[in-house]
Amino acid sequence: MTVEVYYDDDADLGLIQAKKVAVLGYGSQGHAHALSLRDSGVDVVIGLPEGSKSRAKAEEQGLRVLTPAEAAAEADVIMVLAPDTVQRSLYTDAIAPNLSAGKALFFGHGLNIRYGLITPPADVDVAMVAPKGPGHLVRRQYVDGKGVPALVAVEQDASGNALALALAYAKAIGGTRAGVIKTTFKEETETDLFGEQAVLCGGAAALVQTGFEVLTEAGYAPEIAYFECLHELKLIVDLMYEGGIARMRYSVSDTAEYGDYTRGPRVVDARVKEEMRKILSEIQSGEFTRELIAEDDAGRPNFAKMRAEGAAHPIEATGKKLRDMMSWVDRPITETA
Ligand SMILES: NC(=O)C1=CN([C@@H]2O[C@H](COP(=O)(O)OP(=O)(O)OC[C@H]3O[C@@H](n4cnc5c(N)ncnc54)[C@H](OP(=O)(O)O)[C@@H]3O)[C@@H](O)[C@H]2O)C=CC1
Ligand SMILES: CC[C@](O)(C(C)=O)C(=O)O
Ligand SMILES: [Mg+2]
Ligand SMILES: [Mg+2]
Numbered sequence: 375m376t377v378e379v380y381y382d383d384d385a386d387l388g389l390i391q392a393k394k395v396a397v398l399g400y401g402s403q404g405h406a407h408a409l410s411l412r413d414s415g416v417d418v419v420i421g422l423p424e425g426s427k428s429r430a431k432a433e434e435q436g437l438r439v440l441t442p443a444e445a446a447a448e449a450d451v452i453m454v455l456a457p458d459t460v461q462r463s464l465y466t467d468a469i470a471p472n473l474s475a476g477k478a479l480f481f482g483h484g485l486n487i488r489y490g491l492i493t494p495p496a497d498v499d500v501a502m503v504a505p506k507g508p509g510h511l512v513r514r515q516y517v518d519g520k521g522v523p524a525l526v527a528v529e530q531d532a533s534g535n536a537l538a539l540a541l542a543y544a545k546a547i548g549g550t551r552a553g554v555i556k557t558t559f560k561e562e563t564e565t566d567l568f569g570e571q572a573v574l575c576g577g578a579a580a581l582v583q584t585g586f587e588v589l590t591e592a593g594y595a596p597e598i599a600y601f602e603c604l605h606e607l608k609l610i611v612d613l614m615y616e617g618g619i620a621r622m623r624y625s626v627s628d629t630a631e632y633g634d635y636t637r638g639p640r641v642v643d644a645r646v647k648e649e650m651r652k653i654l655s656e657i658q659s660g661e662f663t664r665e666l667i668a669e670d671d672a673g674r675p676n677f678a679k680m681r682a683e684g685a686a687h688p689i690e691a692t693g694k695k696l697r698d699m700m701s702w703v704d705r706p707i708t709e710t711a
Contacts, residue, residue, distance in 0.1 A: 378556040380526070380541050385550045389535075390542035391415050393478075396449030398442050398464060400428035402509030403482045404455035407547050408437055410516040414546035421445030421468070442468035451539070453480040453503075459670040461486045473498055476532075478539055483566060484559035487529055489663045499536035500529040503544045504562055512547060521548030525557045567657045572650045579684075581641075582607065586689045596692040604693060 390411070397408040398421040405428075411418045420432045421442035432439050446452050446469045456464050465486070473479065475497035482504050486492040494500050505512045507522040515522050524547075526540040533539070537556075544554045570576065582604050589599035613622035623631045656662045669677055684690075697703045 380544075380550055380554045380556070382545060382550045385541035385545035385554075386538065387414060387542055387545050389539055390451070390546050391417075393417070393450040393539075394419065394448055395451045395453060395543075396421050396442075396445035397453045397455055398422075398445065398468070399455035399457075400426075400432045400437075400439075401455065401457075403505070403512070404428070404509070405431070405435070406505075406509035406513035406516070407453060407455060407482070407503075408432070409435060409513060410547040411543075412437065413516070416546050419445045419448055443472060446472035449477070451478045451480055451543070453482070453543075454486075455482050458483060458485045459666065462491045462667075465492045470494075478533070478536065480540070480543065481559075484527065484529075484563035485567070485663065487559045488563035489660050491663075491667070494530065496530065497532050499531060499533050499539065501536045501540040502527040502529070502559060502562060503540055503547070503549065504566075505547065505549060515552075516548035519551075521551030523552040524549030524554045525562050526554050527557050527559050527562055529559050564654070564657050567662060568650075568654050571657075571662075572653050578607075583687055583689055586692075590688065596688060597696060600689060600692045600696055604689065605696070 391414070394417045395411055396419050397404050397411070400408065400420055400422055404420070408418050408420055418437065420437050420439045421444070422429050422432065422439055424441060429439050440448070442456075442464055452469060452473070454461055454464065454469070461481075469479070473494065475495075478499035478501065479494050481487060481500075481502045484502055484504070487494075487500060487502075503524055503526055505522045505524045507515075512522045524544050526537065526544055528536045528540065530536070541550065541554060544550050585603035586596070586599045589602065590596050610622055610626075613625050617624075623634065626634075653662075669675075
């Protein structure tokens with residue numbers, strides 16, 4: 375299946391410059407979108423609750439901050455960049471009362487639309503602009519004159535112009551400099567959830583922790599185990615990122631490459647693949663999202679417990695000690711204003 379890819383010449387910045395945009399949320403994605411929209415000549419206002427700790431940061435960076443309801447009322451385009459679990463109540467309380475015909479409702483991830491947690495009226499555009507990278511990288515690339523690739527999707531095209539508006543928005547945050555791929559809310563949501571659960575966050579973290587446990591339980595020094603199972607992963611992933619798995623295999627020793635072919639499939643074996651398929655089917659059926667929302671509604675008791683257990687894993691204390699020896703490694707995530 376071929377995908378449609380859009381670049382700068384396919385997008386008209388004027389379309390978004392002619393609108394007032396409310397960015398609701400000023401976290402990883404929100405700050406990146408808002409600052410780059412502003413620098414692209416777009417009239418932006420930030421929507422944050424009165425007690426939000428993000429308010430001071432947005433104001434320090436020269437942005438006008440209102441409550442979400444006030445920002446939604448002023449705006450033609452409302453970009454929802456609050457946490458996914460917050461978006462339902464944000465929509466009901468602040469957006470819906472201010473979502474008049476002709477406005478556009480944008481998302482950075484499709485979860486709430488895909489699973490019917492938010493149902494906008496038929497007379498507004500509903501679209502997505504989802505950069506394929508963390509917000510801080512999105513902003514850094516924009517400032518450097520480059521861009522992070524993004525996905526766009528249109529769920530509702532009330533105006534007949536929703537795709538062009540989404541592409542204009544993507545251009546304003548640097549996405550079309552790199553390339554913007556057209557998808558659907560369903561495809562973006564299901565693949566994003568699968569990627570972060572099975573491979574990028576869940577899979578990678580479990581692989582690293584388990585490797586560390588096997589070495590330390592066998593009596594090897596935690597420091598050595600940390601270097602082998604976590605620290606060097608970046609070097610390996612950087613090679614894959616630059617030139618695919620083939621580049622990584624070209625760069626490592628023949629010994630490592632032989633071990634890769636013969637041992638890797640024993641770790642990620644048919645049972646793991648079957649479990650990945652199960653994880654995908656839980657995403658497709660909505661089971662994962664129902665679980666996530668129920669956990670959130672209950673005040674996140676399991677989430678808090680798992681977060682505490684993860685932070686207490688011995689690999690974290692070992693890593694902290696070692697990173698203190700490498701001043702260049704443990705840099706805090708900072709905003710690029
Ligand atoms: N993290 C990423 O790089 C990526 C995220 N996405 C998507 O982008 C969206 C935002 O995620 P992310 O940037 O990680 O979120 P963050 O957790 O980094 O930031 C959330 C922001 O929303 C604010 N907020 C909380 N409640 C409300 C509310 N009721 N109204 C308005 N703002 C509120 C928070 O303020 P406070 O400081 O008060 O908590 C904070 O500024 C999600 O849909 C996510 O799936 C998509 C691609 C990548
Ligand atoms: C990989 C995690 C992610 O999907 C992302 C940064 O793209 C997220 O939801 O944060
Ligand atoms: Mg993602
Ligand atoms: Mg995600």
